[in-house]
Amino acid sequence: MGPPHHPTIWAACTVAFFTSARMGELLSEEEYNFDASATLTWSCVKFRKDGSILLHLRQPKSSNKEGDFLDLFEFKGHNVCPIKAINRLLLLQKKSAPVSLSSPVFTLPDGKFLTTKKLNKILRSLFSYICDPSKNSISCHSFRAGVPSVLNKFPELASSDNIKGWGRWTSDCYQRYTRLKIEQKKKIFEKITWALTA
Numbered sequence: 001m002g003p004p005h006h007p008t009i010w011a012a013c014t015v016a017f018f019t020s021a022r023m024g025e026l027l028s029e030e031e032y033n034f035d036a037s038a039t040l041t042w043s044c045v046k047f048r049k050d051g052s053i054l055l056h057l058r059q060p061k062s063s064n065k066e067g068d069f070l071d072l073f074e075f076k077g078h079n080v081c082p083i084k085a086i087n088r089l090l091l092l093q094k095k096s097a098p099v100s101l102s103s104p105v106f107t108l109p110d111g112k113f114l115t116t117k118k119l120n121k122i123l124r125s126l127f128s129y130i131c132d133p134s135k136n137s138i139s140c141h142s143f144r145a146g147v148p149s150v151l152n153k154f155p156e157l158a159s160s161d162n163i164k165g166w167g168r169w170t171s172d173c174y175q176r177y178t179r180l181k182i183e184q185k186k187k188i189f190e191k192i193t194w195a196l197t198a
Helices: 007-019 082-096 116-127 140-152 160-167 172-177 182-197
Strands: 045-047 053-057 068-072
Touching: 007 068, 007 082, 007 116, 007 140, 053 082, 068 082, 068 182, 116 140, 140 160, 140 182
Parallel strands: none
Antiparallel strands: 045 053, 053 068
């Protein structure tokens, strides 16, 4: 499986955190098989000229016919940048073998696909010394709540519409935010990075 700190695991965690994605929308359900329409593959990762990345979720929980689109931006000056994590993962995969656009992004060195079940097991192991499982737990679902929890501490910084829009929560504002242009999303991300470093 590789060590818990392997770039595949790190990339999955940083991507899920910064997009407020559900892990089930990114990872395969099985280690040896994957659903090409429901797992994030390299064909659904668009590297933009400005350095940002666009992810296309073809079967999000929202059941949108066109899928959902998630934006990743550089978190400058920090070692938790999702752009760096994705680029590093792609570089490592290219070193071991040609990367197929149809293959899952989050593939481990042994060729197995990272699953939510496996990642939850890794997280339990990593945090077993600092979290009491009977009281607190860090799981795949924790990443979805990360950014909204941070922004919620600064109500003057980000509106509830900003938070709901970023996390793609179902509400009236959801329809507005699916049409946000990249410049508007960058402004929301600036608020997120400020809150994370405040």
